[in-house]
Amino acid sequence: MDFNFINFIFSANLLIKLITLVVIFFYTIFTFVVFTQVKVMTQILSLPYAESTLKIISIIHIALAISLFFTAVVIL
Amino acid sequence: MADIFVAPKGKNKPLLNSKSHMPILSSFCENPKGVSFQTQKSDEFIALFLRSHFLTNLSWIAIAIALVFLPIVLGAFLSNASFSFLSTPQIIHFTIVFVLFYYLIVFSYVFLSFLGWFYNVFIVTTERILDIDYSDIVVHNMAETKLSHIEDVKYTQSGFIPSFINYGDLFAQTAGTEENFEALSIPKPRQATDIITELTGKK
Numbered sequence: 507m508d509f510n511f512i513n514f515i516f517s518a519n520l521l522i523k524l525i526t527l528v529v530i531f532f533y534t535i536f537t538f539v540v541f542t543q544v545k546v547m548t549q550i551l552s553l554p555y556a557e558s559t560l561k562i563i564s565i566i567h568i569a570l571a572i573s574l575f576f577t578a579v580v581i582l
Numbered sequence: 583m584a585d586i587f588v589a590p591k592g593k594n595k596p597l598l599n600s601k602s603h604m605p606i607l608s609s610f611c612e613n614p615k616g617v618s619f620q621t622q623k624s625d626e627f628i629a630l631f632l633r634s635h636f637l638t639n640l641s642w643i644a645i646a647i648a649l650v651f652l653p654i655v656l657g658a659f660l661s662n663a664s665f666s667f668l669s670t671p672q673i674i675h676f677t678i679v680f681v682l683f684y685y686l687i688v689f690s691y692v693f694l695s696f697l698g699w700f701y702n703v704f705i706v707t708t709e710r711i712l713d714i715d716y717s718d719i720v721v722h723n724m725a726e727t728k729l730s731h732i733e734d735v736k737y738t739q740s741g742f743i744p745s746f747i748n749y750g751d752l753f754a755q756t757a758g759t760e761e762n763f764e765a766l767s768i769p770k771p772r773q774a775t776d777i778i779t780e781l782t783g784k785k
Binding site: 526529533536539540543544546550552553555556560567571574577578581 | 603619672680682686687689694701703714719720
């Protein structure tokens, strides 16, 4: 009985871990979409200082998402 | 004898005589310097650059501030409640990841809301009117019409705050079946209407 309970806790834990990683992975893909969209918009409309600033912010966004993914892989 | 039919001074000043520096968050700029768009012709000049008033961002800024403080309030509440199961290493690791992920989502909410405002622009050139809409992360559209196709330009300014801060909606009606153009919550709508009317009158 105890063994089954531990097994259940372990599998539930693993399942939450997997779901978390998958969600963060998709979020990371989403950050690339944001970057692409920023690139497209800066091509359509060129505004002073906007291009570099927005691209840097979206690259930081990607970097943060990737860092979070690896943090989750390591600590979960 | 008084000259009653003399045009007021400064009324007929050329629209494109001098370019003005446009601050990055500007919502209203005549003859902006450094602004261009993809399909702009070499002899085409931007006469007016419009986007919604910065105050229209207050709603998402307020939501973002509330979202930033939400985990702190929740954390303070849970630490006061002192649930023993929350202090296990596994739960702490999950909490760290979830909180970081939460803040990343808040960051992207702020960034996308800002982009939605920043790239929702209305441009009036010497040739045409352009309405660039960035409504969603995967949706953007651009509509344009020649100034000669504009039949009527009008604006509405209703409510206490729009009247006090001087912002409103501008509508440019086009001929036939072409879609009408609207610039919502723009600053100085009367001045913008005058500029477009003057440009269409010149055409």
